[in-house]
Amino acid sequence: MKRIILDNYEAVSSAAADIFVQQLSNKPDSVLGLATGSTPLGLYAELVRRYQAGIVDFSKARSFNLDEYYPISKNHPQSYNHYMRKNLFDKVNFAQYHLPNGETGDPQFECSMYDIAIKSAGGIDLQLLGLGVNGHIGFNEPTVSYPMSTNLVGLTDSTLSANSRFFSDGVKQPTQALTMGFGAIFSAKRILLLICGASKAAITEKLFSGFIHTDVPACLLLLHPDVIVIMDHEAESK
Numbered sequence: 001m002k003r004i005i006l007d008n009y010e011a012v013s014s015a016a017a018d019i020f021v022q023q024l025s026n027k028p029d030s031v032l033g034l035a036t037g038s039t040p041l042g043l044y045a046e047l048v049r050r051y052q053a054g055i056v057d058f059s060k061a062r063s064f065n066l067d068e069y070y071p072i073s074k075n076h077p078q079s080y081n082h083y084m085r086k087n088l089f090d091k092v093n094f095a096q097y098h099l100p101n102g103e104t105g106d107p108q109f110e111c112s113m114y115d116i117a118i119k120s121a122g123g124i125d126l127q128l129l130g131l132g133v134n135g136h137i138g139f140n141e142p143t144v145s146y147p148m149s150t151n152l153v154g155l156t157d158s159t160l161s162a163n164s165r166f167f168s169d170g171v172k173q174p175t176q177a178l179t180m181g182f183g184a185i186f187s188a189k190r191i192l193l194l195i196c197g198a199s200k201a202a203i204t205e206k207l208f209s210g211f212i213h214t215d216v217p218a219c220l221l222l223l224h225p226d227v228i229v230i231m232d233h234e235a236e237s238k
């Protein structure tokens with residue numbers, strides 16, 4: 001695991017954009033694994049800026065997002081589908097993009113089809129991850145055994161509370177999500193984990209304590225052969 005510590009969020013977003021641009025320049029038809037949440041917003045804005053400047057092209061690239069709330073309509077303002085279209089897909093030229101379908105009536109079938117689609121695409125070349133305050137990656141919450149396949153999961157109180165900031169009063173927050181499991185995440189040839197902000201300092205300290213804490217799903221990344229972690233000073237402040 002390679003660690004890069006930068007001054008602030010802007011520097012992290014720009015360094016992450018460099019990695020995506022390099023990936024697409026080396027392999028224009030890359031399969032990209034994408035994340036949502038606050039952390040990648042700066043990266044996506046930077047990729048849009050570089051696309052508009054003619055520096056990067058997504059026309060041969062395909063993407064698979066990590067997760068989606070369940071149940072949720074694609075056009076719900078807090079759905080990850082809406083987030084991705086608003087922040088990236090409507091502004092650049094991906095050949096194809098995929099997210100788990102939060103509208104499905106058959107989540108198990110949806111999960112199986114999602115894994116098959118990732119496998120048929122040849123697996124993921126570059127997987128972007130954020131880090132939950134409880135150590136989750138995707139929506140793989142801390143537990144005793146972690147699923148390999150895409151799954152319907154219940155969200156923990158910690159995650160519900162961390163993400164409640166996105167749901168205004170009176171808007172019901174889903175308590176479940178469809179998330180890629182460790183099989184698809186670990187199929188990625190390279191993983192880019194971004195960690196920003198003081199709220200992540202405690203879990204970042206645990207992640208880099210030199211132990212694989214089984215109650216910190218992100219610790220499993222320590223076993224992957226090609227992970228780059230880019231974080232800001234606030235996240236590594238402990």
Ligand code: F6R
Pocket residue numbers: 034035036037038039040066067129130131132133136137138139
């Ligand atoms: C989002 C995802 C989550 C987030 C994590 C951090 O697709 O899979 O694991 O990356 O909850 O969220 P932020 O960036 O909002 O702190």
